Amino acid sequence: MTTLPNTEQVWEALAQIPDPEIPVINVVEMGIVREVQIEGPKAIISMTPTFSGCPALHLIREQLEKTARSLGFAEVEVKTVLSPPWSTDWITPEAKERLRQYGIAPPKPAQEQGSLIALEAAPTRCPRCGSFDTSVKNTFGPTLCKAIYVCNNCKEPFESFKTV
Amino acid sequence: MRSEVREALIAKLTALADDEVILAHRGSEWTGHGPILEEDIALANIVQDELGHATLWYGLRQQLDGSDPDQLAFFRDAYGYRCCELVELPKGDWAFTMLRQYLYDLYEALWLEAAQHSTYKPLAEAVQKIMREERFHLQHTQAWVERLGQGTDESNRRLQQALDMQWGYAQQLFVPIPGEELLVAEGIVPDLLPLRERWLEHSTRHLQNAGLKLPINPGYQPTSRAYHTEHLWSILAEMQSTARWDAEAKVW
Numbered sequence: 001m002t003t004l005p006n007t008e009q010v011w012e013a014l015a016q017i018p019d020p021e022i023p024v025i026n027v028v029e030m031g032i033v034r035e036v037q038i039e040g041p042k043a044i045i046s047m048t049p050t051f052s053g054c055p056a057l058h059l060i061r062e063q064l065e066k067t068a069r070s071l072g073f074a075e076v077e078v079k080t081v082l083s084p085p086w087s088t089d090w091i092t093p094e095a096k097e098r099l100r101q102y103g104i105a106p107p108k109p110a111q112e113q114g115s116l117i118a119l120e121a122a123p124t125r126c127p128r129c130g131s132f133d134t135s136v137k138n139t140f141g142p143t144l145c146k147a148i149y150v151c152n153n154c155k156e157p158f159e160s161f162k163t164v
Numbered sequence: 165m166r167s168e169v170r171e172a173l174i175a176k177l178t179a180l181a182d183d184e185v186i187l188a189h190r191g192s193e194w195t196g197h198g199p200i201l202e203e204d205i206a207l208a209n210i211v212q213d214e215l216g217h218a219t220l221w222y223g224l225r226q227q228l229d230g231s232d233p234d235q236l237a238f239f240r241d242a243y244g245y246r247c248c249e250l251v252e253l254p255k256g257d258w259a260f261t262m263l264r265q266y267l268y269d270l271y272e273a274l275w276l277e278a279a280q281h282s283t284y285k286p287l288a289e290a291v292q293k294i295m296r297e298e299r300f301h302l303q304h305t306q307a308w309v310e311r312l313g314q315g316t317d318e319s320n321r322r323l324q325q326a327l328d329m330q331w332g333y334a335q336q337l338f339v340p341i342p343g344e345e346l347l348v349a350e351g352i353v354p355d356l357l358p359l360r361e362r363w364l365e366h367s368t369r370h371l372q373n374a375g376l377k378l379p380i381n382p383g384y385q386p387t388s389r390a391y392h393t394e395h396l397w398s399i400l401a402e403m404q405s406t407a408r409w410d411a412e413a414k415v416w
Contacts (some may be wrong), residue, residue: 052293053216082220083289129299138202139208139300144216148202164296 005071007036010043013071015061020056021143024102027060031090034081042075043068047087051144051164088163105149105160124160126151132143134158169350172343173284175246176230176353177340178236179389181221182247185237186396187268188214189403193255197320203258206304210265215298219291227286242396246389247339250333252396259312259322260329266305267334267367273302274362278354287352306370313374324376332383338363339387 005013018144025085027033027047035046045064049057050114061078068076083084088107091099096106110124123132137147165173183238199202250268255261276295281396301368312319339358341350347353368378406413
């Protein structure tokens, strides 16, 4: 008879799943996996969407389920939770550093989300040369979570993670 | 929840979702045709968010009546849709699309701000989620209104034309659906009347600063979401064709 892993081991296994759009960080570091519960032969995983229209959500959900099944759970339930809403503050500091090395400016600390008309205040640093002399080229980028900047110092365009 | 409140909430969620789906599909018609690459990408992002919001609204409805979001989006005909007529209008030129998106984003932002304290917890949670995305939209589309309004004679003329056409249609966003007063009384959704005042105040100021004149005669103002323009039939025919052709087709 095989023994099923405990929650800690499930967390470890889920931390092997890369984010489908930013493979240098995994779905646990990203803050997408919120809770793991084990009830006998059943694993219940709670996840929260980053951006509600993110096309990677389907894939992440599938992979969470597949990974839990591969650990021996006969039944796996992947629940979606919306509250509290996902924040880039949940991305771990190590993962933020890896984002930077990957060429994506990491998100800044999230401000209070009270007003809808607030502009982004904190300066964005070029992930390549480190200069703060950067400008937004497009609030929207190749994926919902990123904006496009250009560095006025090294002249390189780069992606920046939106702060939410 | 009393059954008449529940029915009204189902209808309201459907209206919210249908607006987002149709507007998103109209926006997606620009993909590959945007005036510049960056704007092509930006609009695709915005409408992908709107589609995400629709998923959340349909999801809330599903919790209440077990309906399948995909069935609602892809297998309902125009008579069953409860979107407003503004979102159905053909995409027109870039000024037309940006103005509609601006008028809608401003309404959505104000509605969300007011709805974040909804007494219906699942709705309040969805609103918190959506608000984080929506602020990027309004910032973008209000900048476009300013840019086109104060740009050249031609861009101003086109934007003014769009405004003359859309102003009356946009008022439908503030027409309550049948039974909405029950939801307002329970604190589930915000009252549209004070929201309309705020929307008028914000939009009037912004449009006038952009060099536009508000239409003296607001023109046609639709009132019931049970009626649609002829355009809804053709947009659904296109949007639903893949699903109706092959219901098992993969989502992505």
